[in-house]
Amino acid sequence: MPTPLVVAVDFGGTKVEAALVDTDGRLIEGSRHRRPTGRTAKIPDLEASVGGVVRDTIAALPAGAELVGVGIGCAGPIDRILGLVSPLNVPHWRDYPLRDFIAGVIADAGLDIPVTLEMDGVAITMAEHWVGAAQGVDNVMGMVISTGIGGGLIVGGRVITGPTGNAGHIGHVEVGDIIGDDTFGNPSALEAMASGPHTVSWARRQGFTGTTGEDLAAAYAAGDPVARAAIGRTGEAVGRAIASATALLDLELVAIGGGFSHATPDLFDHMRAVIAAHYFPYVRKVRIVPSALSSEGPLIGAAALVHRAHLLP
Template structure:
């Protein structure tokens, strides 16, 4: 593996940041994957220490003679791809933070001078599915992550769609009918406020569920608990309606879904598909909804795809 060009992949989210070296086949270099915490209470100094730490640790695993050809960063949104700024909703201390420049400076301190590309994490995970995952050979795709938040990305006619700011595909913040979730970010009708893992649990707790985690809710669902069943059904249907709207707009062929809460039960996908099957447009009913074919490495593979498959991305003019 040491002879192949490597990408330094960085995935920044609301609970953790990870980095690893990834080869041109989408395979992580053994021993290069490192993780440190982020979170709502982290300060700028905390976040910089975590990001800098995983970057340095990953690069320390670079084999002798190997070459890093670029750094790919997938970050929770919203972002500003032109200026390299990030404002992840679940990390309040970072608003218009220059993450691209910060990681470039860490790399430069280690004598690594290569291109650094920043995109929204949903874009990265969609590129990973299209490259080595469930969307191989499909050119009209939405990737989704259902976890602490809900993110997404788009490939249309074989090209990645980012939009001018980099936030195209932000499916977690479309509004879903009359279903009301928690008043998150002042948007109780947004899909994320209804269907993310924590918000599904919060709704269930309001109905009498005594657990506190998505894992506990999944266990209760498996045991036939009525509130857990209602919560999972509600979430699945909300996601299904969002997918139906996205498909009506973009004529999607496939939606690949990963993230921790997407694994709560296979029935979650059943509830989504029931919404699609009942849609009045035949071209919407054709869309396939499938689980991610990638392991937890998917976000890092996606960040590496920003380098190894950069030809799929639109140009990014910079200041």
């Protein structure tokens, strides 16, 4: 029998990636491709990047394999019914028909396979539940802390998407008196204060001279007091959001990935301190752990939309 593979696509605020993924959640060597996205990219640029990585990935199909579907994880918000996306950090895509665009690329390649779109937080949560840090746990939130902050939910062993596909979008819950940037018209949203760029933005207002999350991580490691305050502030904000989600959903585990989540292991300590101080014992029980999947998690999750479709509503 031919080996069934999925074209996995992960679209985010700085890049789009695609790769072939097998039924064990493994990326096929040589099939992973990446192109830029970003706040300044126009529709033709974005289409060129998305179409390019999908075509390059299809071209890497090994002998003895067949494509059984396409899974797309995209930064939110989305409309899972109509296949539309409006990623907040890519302002030139608003209600863009990403599912239909990729379906067209697939058809142009002579293929007739299903195309599934979900929010990237749903995809990463499914990846952690499948082959990552949340294996065997049926009440889970997956999170990504990077250019933006996304999330997804599995409750009672089933993926929760909501009618529009945006359930679990924890980056846009409000976290009280910690105030961030007004990028989204709501400086109280978690993403406005705790994403990588917004953490750096706060630090720069306090006198930090670096410009990237990597700069901030290096300064933190060197003992810079502003960098340490920035990481502590972000960890507290994320911890508050996790505490609220756990109070609502009785979560057992939260698995966190994304580039900025690797800034320092101390970031997790700050989150856990918030949880440990909570007044409800059932909130204090939630475990917060790093993703076990490194940078491959979003692609594995996109493939899970096809390989593990039985978990979706």
